[in-house]
Amino acid sequence: MTSATALVTGSSRGIGAAIATILRERGVRVIGHATSTTDDTTIAADLLETDAPAVLWREALQRADGRIDLLISNAGQFQPNPITLDDADWLENWEDTLRINLTAAAQLSRFAVKHWLQTARPGRIVHIASRAAYRGDSPEHWHYAASKAGMIGLHKTIARHYACNGIMSYAICPGFTDTAMAGDYLASRGGPGLLSDIPLGRVATPLEIADIAVFCGLDAPESMTGAVLDANGASYVR
Numbered sequence: 001m002t003s004a005t006a007l008v009t010g011s012s013r014g015i016g017a018a019i020a021t022i023l024r025e026r027g028v029r030v031i032g033h034a035t036s037t038t039d040d041t042t043i044a045a046d047l048l049e050t051d052a053p054a055v056l057w058r059e060a061l062q063r064a065d066g067r068i069d070l071l072i073s074n075a076g077q078f079q080p081n082p083i084t085l086d087d088a089d090w091l092e093n094w095e096d097t098l099r100i101n102l103t104a105a106a107q108l109s110r111f112a113v114k115h116w117l118q119t120a121r122p123g124r125i126v127h128i129a130s131r132a133a134y135r136g137d138s139p140e141h142w143h144y145a146a147s148k149a150g151m152i153g154l155h156k157t158i159a160r161h162y163a164c165n166g167i168m169s170y171a172i173c174p175g176f177t178d179t180a181m182a183g184d185y186l187a188s189r190g191g192p193g194l195l196s197d198i199p200l201g202r203v204a205t206p207l208e209i210a211d212i213a214v215f216c217g218l219d220a221p222e223s224m225t226g227a228v229l230d231a232n233g234a235s236y237v238r
Contacts, residue, residue: 005064006217007057009033009108010075011042015128015177018210019072026218031060031068033075047075047100053107061115069121070217071112073105073151074128080140094143101147106154113162122166126216127155128209129228131175135236148173152228159226168225170216175232176203200233 006023010016011032020030030041033056038044043063045056061068077100081093109125116123132141133148152171159169175198195201212229220227230238 003027003029004069004218005029005031005067006070006072007031007033007060007064007068007108007112008072008074009047009056009105012037015174015206015209015213016072016074018206019074019213022207022210022214023217026214028070028218029064031063033060047104048096053104054111057108057111067119067121068112068115068123070124070126071108072126072128072213072217073108074213075104076101076128076147078141078144080138081143082140083142097143098147098150101144102150102154105151109154109158113158113167116167117162117165122168124168124170124217125155125158126213127151127169127171128213129155129171129173131173131230131232131236133173134238155228156226163222163225168220168222170220170224170226171228172209172212172216173228173230173232174204174209175235177209178203178205198233198235200235202233204231204233 006028008016008020008023008030011020012034020032023030032042033045034042035046036044043056043059045052047053077097079093079097081090083090105127112123112125129151130148132145133152137145155169155171158167209231212231230236
């Protein structure tokens with residue numbers, strides 16, 4: 001895919017920032033996204049707001065001169081939600097996480113698919129999911145696991161129904177990755193002790209996950225559409 005334009009959500013740090021960097025090195029025009037920070041290459045949108053994905057997509061399309069070739073859904077939230085919380089607080093945390101991790105990703109995927117169908121152009125979506133989609137997560141993260149399982153269902157459905165239109169969908173399921181989002185969780189669960197569950201002996205780096213995402217976005221053969229790629233140090237093997 002040459003002279004492509006990509007929209008990367010959650011591109012201000014961690015995996016998203018690494019993806020944006022590698023794409024630009026490959027000559028791709030990257031339109032980034034962050035919750036509040038904006039600049040010439042980044043659009044601010046709080047995905048907790050119902051209309052934020054639509055606003056983000058419209059602004060990105062305008063900046064891209066009406067053509068986006070690649071969507072990478074990377075934005076995510078990973079906050080604890082103990083079952084001992086007040087009912088209203090637990091439900092609010094649940095809905096916030098699903099709003100960011102799943103619903104916003106679905107909205108953006110819908111806009112992208114409609115764009116490619118209307119323009120009769122090929123396109124690709126890369127979904128950054130999680131091993132939690134298959135393995136589950138901690139007792140404080142039911143919502144996170146559910147959101148990522150939903151993302152995998154979304155991905156597979158897109159792949160099955162739009163491949164005939166040149167629209168390809170790929171998903172990546174990282175385990176723990178060395179980002180700020182995972183760092184606090186690792187520390188709370190004993191830090192290095194948690195690594196005993198990872199045969200590789202370490203967590204993934206953002207660059208490793210970014211390399212896989214860029215491969216899917218630019219180089220993966222079309223016959224791979226619908227694939228889910230694991231990157232968890234063999235901590236979960238399907």
